[in-house]
Amino acid sequence: MNRQRPWDCDMATVFSLDLLANILDRVPDPRDRKSCRLVCRGFLRAEELHRRSLRVLRLEVLPGLLRRYASGLECLDLSVCPALDDRSLSAALAAGVDRLRLRSVSLSRASGVGWRGLMALVDACPRLEAVDLSHCVGVGDREAAALAAAAGLKELRLNKCLGLTDVGLAKVAVGCAGLEMLGIKWCLEISDIGIDLLAKKCQDLKELDISYLKITNRSINSISSLGKLEVLNMVGCSDIDDEGLQSLKHRNNSLRSIDVSRCENVTSSGLTSVIEGSNCLQKLNVGDCFPELAPHFLLKLNCLKDSLTVLKLDGFQVSASSLKIIGLNCKNLAKIGLSKCQSVTDEGISELVASCVHLTTIDLTCCHLLTDKALMAIGDQCKQLRCLRLESCSLITDKGLEYIGTCCSNLEEIDLTDCSITDTAMQNLSRCSKLLVLKLGLCYMISDEGLVHIASNCRKLHELDLYRCVEVTDDGLAAIATGCKLIRKLNLCYCTKITDRGLKHIGHLEDLHDLELRGLCHVTSSGIAKIAIGCRRLSELDLKRCNLVDDEGLFALAQYTENLRQINISYCPVSGMGLCMLLGTLKCLQDVKLVHLSLVPVEWFEIALRASYEKLKKLKLLTGMRKLLSPLLIEKLQLRGCRIRWVDKPPAAC
């Protein structure tokens, strides 16, 4: 009756907890760790003491988890925790031990959390060093002021905190003087005055993201006084021009990475002064700034000969001679981005790769002139290639990919979207057994045969994109499901030959997180049920325009996919009952798209949304619904931080 299993206590006595923790450290897969935890108390205890990070998927377990892991927990990720608000957060924190040792907390997209919750957090975690509040659009100065009480804060991400103004930034700058990393991307209210104060107060800043702010050269001048700054991201700051960048010229060369892409008023001369000022630059992103590379800029790259490893030149007119100079000057280049550089030719690529043999990532998206010759050159030279993006390179053929397949055995990611390739290419690529990401969208000629090749050898595949691969049928999916068991992300949109039988095979992919089934007109609710039962980890599902999926499918989802976070059931023939069941039951659901549910009456919409308003963070509805839904409900949703997108779409467009 009460008998302990003999090895239960043995394990803890034979091995010390440290040892058990060491063993656990060597078990990377969370599922395996869970098994270990369940096997004996020794492991359970060891994990309690040694667990450092935690990602919480459900709110109700948060207090218990914090209590159990209080001793060792350092990183807490609450970004996907549904229905989190001030009250629940402070309750959970109070339920833990006296002082949590948390160092890093992510509250990204936790739109329900306001300044009271943050105050409780700062209060409960005296060691707090990193906080992520990105995309909490409701966050403003009050919240920043609450965070400013955490004097030890080193990393703070406030991207897209739309309410944040200079005042809030000043609070943070004064309160957290030791700040090393700050992200205020898209905080559109922030101006030069705030940046100036930040630069004066937080002299230890190493990384700063000021992308898309409406700031001028004055800010860059202030920033140039930051002696330790290593990473500066200033994407899309269109008020900044060469004059501003010139102020970076006279600084010590701590800068390692700078991103000035989409700064429309920046030209070669501004970049030249940046290079002059920081000759240890490792990353340089100048995409979409100005069309042509001036020769003096190319020559200046010589200053960065040894250091520069990443260069992004998206949208430039890059001639073969330019690429040759780049190759000669930057021999250590590991990543190059030539996306949308339409003038890039085979010759240019050959010149480049002839010098840069260490390239691991080559982005050639939309380089329409490239042919197989370029791929041959890449295959010959870049043996370490891990990522190759060839989207819309319409002239390349199977022959070119043969070189890649045979020569680049380290290839992990390849994007062949919109390339005219056939199953032969798949056969060649299947030699890259380390392949993790394969994108074959709009490759109409790919069929089951190609997928069989992939499934036969690429067993590590994580992500497969088969968007509009209309030839793919259930048999292809069967091969994938047996060969590539680790797939997490699968896109089968508009592969119209797929039926429920195919989905049954998909149901065997236990790791599947993200599944897109848009416009599969032969798929019915029973197929969806197979997926719901099989893919228990599913968190994102797109069923838009699956014309045969009705309430039955939603019931199955409601019952089985308890981790489902995001769903799109627009245009599906579901009834109010199914919608209510789905929204009411799934506790993790946060992002719902409900456009044109013609069978659902407004009252049912109202009930369904009322049942789920606490957890919803994003909602897409028809504009017409705005007047039909009760204003109180809309107000409630918005008060909880839910963003409602009202769209106006035709009812039956295909």
Add this chain to the structure above:
Amino acid sequence: MDLKLRKPPETSSKASSTMANDISKNLKPDIQFIRFDSASLGYGVGQDQSMSEVSPQLVSQSRCFYAPERETKIKNHLGLSSAIDWNPRLMLSNLSFLEQKIHQVQDIVRSIISQEDHAVDRGNELAAQQQLVTADLTYIIIQLISTAGTLLPNIKNALLSTDPAVGQQPSSAVGTNANLSSCAGQKPIEILPPEVAKSSEYDELINDLDACAGEGDELINCLNNAGGAELSDSMPIDDHDAKDYDDGMDGENLPPGSYEVLQLEKEEILAPHTHFCLICGKGFKRDANLRMHMRGHGDEYKTPAALAKPSKEASSEPPIIRRYSCPFVGCKRNKEHKKFQPLKTILCVKNHYKRSHCDKSYTCSRCKTKKFSVIADLKTHEKHCGRDKWICSCGTTFSRKDKLFGHVALFQGHTPAIPMDDSKVSGAPDQVPASESTNGMAGFNFTGSTTPNDDARSLDIKGADDCQGYFSPMNFDACNFVGLDEFPRSVYEVSESPFSFLSTGSCSFIQRHGEN
């Protein structure tokens, strides 16, 4: 007062449309004037505000007496008479009226003297009488000048007329500025010698009456200008100058000697008006306004030439650079100063003199603390006064964000306070769901599960949130009560708990606030 009865009978007999207009206008000021005399006895003598208000009325009051002269002048224009053509009868009647008026004043003064002997405590009455005397004297001066002024418009008319021969006189100065002062200036004297005597007579007359404060000043100054040898005949006052508050000539580095230095007297600088209507005597700050005003005096002033800005086309040689010196000895802007920095325009002189050497007599009606000597400065201030929405945690308020941030950058630990409205909004979301949380968290009170110690601490945090040791009463009112206002109810209760001593100041405030 019997002023209304004094209206010359000729006015009514002539019934031209413009005249009728003028009379109807004049009637109103009359009434106001009387009211001023009898009722508004509390005015401080010589106070700029009251005087500037009253002066137009006084001036316009005198206008009704000009009516006949205007007719003569119009006749002049029609070419009926020579330069000097005035009505001796009218002059006589005016003078006899003046005489009467002077007698009246004498009577009042006598009575004041007699009162002084036996009544000591009648300060109010005395002041009232003084006021009356001042007003009367002022009136007399104006009347006198206007009577004498009958002589002057003849010149003026000649100058303002469209006659090209007159317009292109060698004395370009006269053409540029046709006000009283320039007319009586030196150059016209050459043309019309008889006038010299007249103008100098006025001078003497005015000097006799110099004791009379306030209202008369402008006229005195005006005439002083006329007599002043060094005053330029054209005052470079342009409309845009009015907005230029800069005293100095920043960025300008003229070598000494490359410009002509003028120094206006104190009285000239403080004169409210510099341009006067020669017909009715009304004063204007700008020549353009005077020209607009002149239109009401007859059709001849409506011609494009009369309305046009007097140009300096006559002077083809490069214009002399003219700079100004402040009459205040020892001032850096005074020409005797070692590092003399001249002032650029008359307006600069005026603003500089008022700001630096005059009392700040204009007080902001809102904050009652800020004082100004230049009325424009007051107006600028009043626009922003009370709207100091940028507040530092130390309680200092700023009207501009950059000033606040400069302050915050300078002092360790200071932070900007969060504006009130903002906090109300962000505090709101929690109130709504609080009433109906039906999930697992039901019944959880935000502060309920924390220990009393926590409450006290969080209270303390609220109290000290924005100040961090820079506590001041002002600060408290300005920002902290915002936070307290919206803090959950339970905090108010804490103030009565044993922990209330932790922050006595804030607690007492909370209590008070909680009762509301």
